[in-house]
Amino acid sequence: MNIFIMILLAFFLDLLLGDPHSWPHPVKSIGCLIAWLTKCFNHPNYSSRKKKWLGALTWLITVGGSGLITYVGMKIASINYYLYMVVGTYLSYTCISARQLAIEAEKIMKSLKQNNLKKARHQVGMIVGRDTNQLSAEEVTKATIETVAENTSDGVIAPLFFLAIGGPVLGIMYKAVNTLDSMIGYQNEKYRAFGKVSAQIDDIANYIPARITWLLLIISSWLLRDDTREAIAVGERDCEKHLSPNSAFSEAVVAGALHLQLGGPHYYFGELVKKPYIGNDHLVIAANWHLKRTITMLYLTSFLGLCGFELIRFLIVWK
Numbered sequence: 001m002n003i004f005i006m007i008l009l010a011f012f013l014d015l016l017l018g019d020p021h022s023w024p025h026p027v028k029s030i031g032c033l034i035a036w037l038t039k040c041f042n043h044p045n046y047s048s049r050k051k052k053w054l055g056a057l058t059w060l061i062t063v064g065g066s067g068l069i070t071y072v073g074m075k076i077a078s079i080n081y082y083l084y085m086v087v088g089t090y091l092s093y094t095c096i097s098a099r100q101l102a103i104e105a106e107k108i109m110k111s112l113k114q115n116n117l118k119k120a121r122h123q124v125g126m127i128v129g130r131d132t133n134q135l136s137a138e139e140v141t142k143a144t145i146e147t148v149a150e151n152t153s154d155g156v157i158a159p160l161f162f163l164a165i166g167g168p169v170l171g172i173m174y175k176a177v178n179t180l181d182s183m184i185g186y187q188n189e190k191y192r193a194f195g196k197v198s199a200q201i202d203d204i205a206n207y208i209p210a211r212i213t214w215l216l217l218i219i220s221s222w223l224l225r226d227d228t229r230e231a232i233a234v235g236e237r238d239c240e241k242h243l244s245p246n247s248a249f250s251e252a253v254v255a256g257a258l259h260l261q262l263g264g265p266h267y268y269f270g271e272l273v274k275k276p277y278i279g280n281d282h283l284v285i286a287a288n289w290h291l292k293r294t295i296t297m298l299y300l301t302s303f304l305g306l307c308g309f310e311l312i313r314f315l316i317v318w319k
Helices: 002-017 024-039 048-077 082-094 098-113 117-125 137-184 196-205 208-221 228-238 248-256 288-318
Strands: 266-267 271-273
Touching: 002 082, 002 098, 002 137, 002 288, 024 048, 024 137, 048 082, 048 137, 048 196, 082 137, 098 117, 098 137, 098 271, 098 288, 117 137, 137 196, 137 208, 137 248, 137 288, 208 228, 208 248, 208 288, 228 248, 248 288
Parallel strands: none
Antiparallel strands: 266 271
16 A cells, blocks of 8 residues: 555656756666766677677666665665655656656747747757757657657656556666666667667566557547547557557557657667658648647546556555
8 A cells, every 4th residue: 555655646746846857866876877887888899799798787787776776775764654655755756757758848849839949959859869950840849749659658657557566666677777778778889789688678678568558548539539540540550660669659649649640760879760650641740739739648648547557556455
């Protein structure tokens, strides 16, 4: 029951506060650790085989260390019930990023409304891995929609899923897995070998949450009276049209529900990465309305996920 309460409080704390940059955040520490390990282990003159082994070691140190530190912290906090609940709630809160994702998307939306494309490109470059300095206003909008859709799974549903299973310890370990993928899981010369293990394990960790998100987004599209039939059709057809086995599940539903075509080739670190298109080519120009609607779908899907996971956990604990 304690974890049930922690998750509930954490979710609404996220909606209230987002992620203030000045606050201590485990992901910041995890990111610093990954950057340091990458600098130590990912030397250009190492062979691909050696890079893979050192990348695996980086994963083990990062994920294992994050889980161990969280477990010890929770054990120490358990000397007092209220301290235990405060620490557990805060750690759970740092795993969820619905509000901050919406905040970043709203900043981009505001810049586009002001016709400040240069600022919008810079802002979207802070939340996506692709090169953004040559994107048009529509491409900036699509990139933001894709990120909000994908991170509905990675940033909200998946953390809630792992928090419901294993509380703050498993939640923080998932954030470590996801941060590793976002920092070193790229398919380019620099990270292809070193980040291979991190990318593969992230795919495994997100396999079930991505498919849960797919279903919840379809339900959200129905509740919002979007084109649910198209969301289902495109969601079924294009759910695997991505280099990642999971990312297209949420993007495909959003593309179908909003009559958009997402995906396609993008530049990453100056290298062109060819990706298939997701959705039908309706010749609909992605606009701020589509981005605003995607944010609404993010919030509604997040709430549905919270209710579902909490209900399942409550029934298991009650039994």
